[in-house]
Amino acid sequence: MNEGIGTTGMAGNDHYRMTVDLNVLDHLGINLYSNIAAVLTEAVANAWDADAENVEIGIDPDGKFIEIKDDGIGMSIEDMNTKYLRVGYRRRDEDQETGRTTAKGRPVMGRKGLGKLSLFSIANTIEVHSAKNGESHGLRMTIDGIHKSVQDKEPFYSPEKLPREEIQVTNGTAILLKDIKRQRLGRGATALRKRLARRFSVVGEAHGFKILIDGHPISTADRGDLPMVQFLWSFGDEEPDLSSAGQLLEREALSDRLDAWDGDWSVTGWIGTARLPKQLDSDDAGNLNSIVVFARGRLFHENILDKLNDGRLYTKYLTGQIEADFLDADDEPDIATSDRQRVQEDDPRYVQLIAFLRKQLTQVEKRWTEWRRLHEVEKAKETSPALAEWLESLPEGFRKSAETLIAKLSALPVDQDEDRKLMYRHGILAFERMKLRGSAEELAAHVHDIDKLLAILADRDSLEASLYRDIVKSRLDAIKDFQGIADDNAKESVLQKYLFDHLWLLDPAWERATASEVMETRLTTDGVLTQDMTEKERLGRVDIAYRTMAGKHIIVELKRVKRKMKLLELQEQGQTYVDKLKKILLAQGDATPNIEVVFVLGEPIDEEGSNPERLKSSMAAISPGSRIVHYDSLIRGAQEAYSEFLKKSKQLDKLERIVDRI
Incomplete structure (x- = not known):
């Protein structure tokens, strides 16, 4: 028996020590x-x-x-x-x-x-x-x-x-x-x-x-943020140096602490908003759309704005610098990371600072909306007398919502004046349509929130009737462009890109089709899809694209407009695509996929006139639902589908004449 091991065996060597290597x-x-x-x-x-x-x-x-x-x-x-x-x-x-x-x-x-x-x-x-x-x-x-x-x-x-x-x-x-x-x-x-x-x-x-x-010497003006600030909110008694704030229009003081805080906790500094988000994008200073946090006079957190999880529009305009010395108190644990650019986010002091900022920013957002409507609308009216005329023509009950809408459109990051005028035109038309449905205020409130805006529009049963002119004009332009590309006998890649950007030309039900990049990658890996023209010619393959709609897998095969194809060629190609796709989908757990192959041709194949039954059975042999369509029939069908709408869009009223003048 090994008696004594663990008690006397370590005698003389029972001290431990930690060492730090130069590494x-x-x-x-x-x-x-x-x-x-x-x-x-x-x-x-x-x-x-x-x-x-x-x-x-x-x-x-x-x-x-x-x-x-x-x-x-x-x-x-x-x-x-x-x-x-x-x-x-x-x-x-x-x-x-x-x-x-x-x-x-x-x-x-x-x-x-x-x-x-x-x-x-x-x-x-x-x-x-x-x-x-x-x-x-x-x-x-x-x-x-x-x-x-x-x-x-x-x-x-x-x-x-x-x-x-x-x-x-x-x-x-x-x-x-x-x-x-x-x-x-x-x-x-x-x-x-x-x-x-x-x-x-x-x-x-x-x-x-x-x-x-x-x-x-470095000055506060070198920070680059105050020169861009249009509206400013300050904390505490310390007055910020505003000598470089040449664009400042409005300012307000906010509380420097929460009521529940310890007596010596407070925040100083300021938060401001620029007129346009792009003004906060600086090559030299970095991204100024941030709120930096100082403690004891030096940077403690590079951008606390990112941690507020506030997705509202006003945050895109925010910049600022605040000081919170309680984050670095002598008698409290150090919560800074080793490089002193960030903090330990679960520390109670940091959590309290986040709570403080969220509360204060609620007031900031409210006042920002009011101030921006006031100043942006006046600026827009000076720029466009027709816009001022429209606002004055509105009943008092609608004018405030309309001004909010124009203010938001005015401040969106648009570089070209013509693009901004176009936004005004569409904004006015949308407002008038929603006014008829009692939703103008909702439209103005949610013009920056795409999800909420779509929900408002989707609830209106008369929406398509009110928007048909805009939709039809866009679609007829697309049809005309597509016809020009087809007449030029463009390469498959050109036809492919245009057709898949406007899938409704193939089938009106394909409005919201989404590409599966993962599946296209697999098809490329398996040798079905290739972008190299020389390789395609050697392999006898052309561009294809893969789409999914409501559980259906659709492969679209395009040919040049003047290329004459044989039915056997199409059947062999289509069967190859289907076999490859089935193999890939089986590996993903889909044993019975619903697959269609659509061939888009310029020239008809012989069997379309001489043996339509053979053509039908050959397409079905590839996969149920597979078919051939022609460029000319796509163009003609699209024109017929939308030209009737166009006839109903000839009437112009006073509103449209105002819009045309903007």
């Missing part, structure tokens, strides 16, 4: 950050924590180096070793004097002690020069050096000490990034200026903190 640096910083703005945010935050008043960022025009220099308190060699070079140094917990608030009274931004590693995300070599109490020193770190220490299994990495003659500072700290990873540099200084401006809320003289890029 962890790869995960904590070297490969954690993906863009230069996020990396430089960490360096700028360190300068803020060092009570710097100026941070100067210089970017070499050739992309060889980046320099970040501040006039803060600097570091001694001991500070460098015990704080800067110590990964995971938690200043707020370990520095009793200035760990949470700096000597100048600034709230400390840093927390995890990982930010300095982010510099390796964009550079392979980093030099740190610093001066404190009249003594200057510096070091050089390299990714290769760190990796070598890892390979040699060293317990720590020792940066290279710089010679005194190479030290470039007499006060503060300078960080020099060399051997730049060019793919991380992004779009240049202009874009960097805008992106950094959106990462700090403490930029400018009011906060005693300047960030300069190539000698030019």
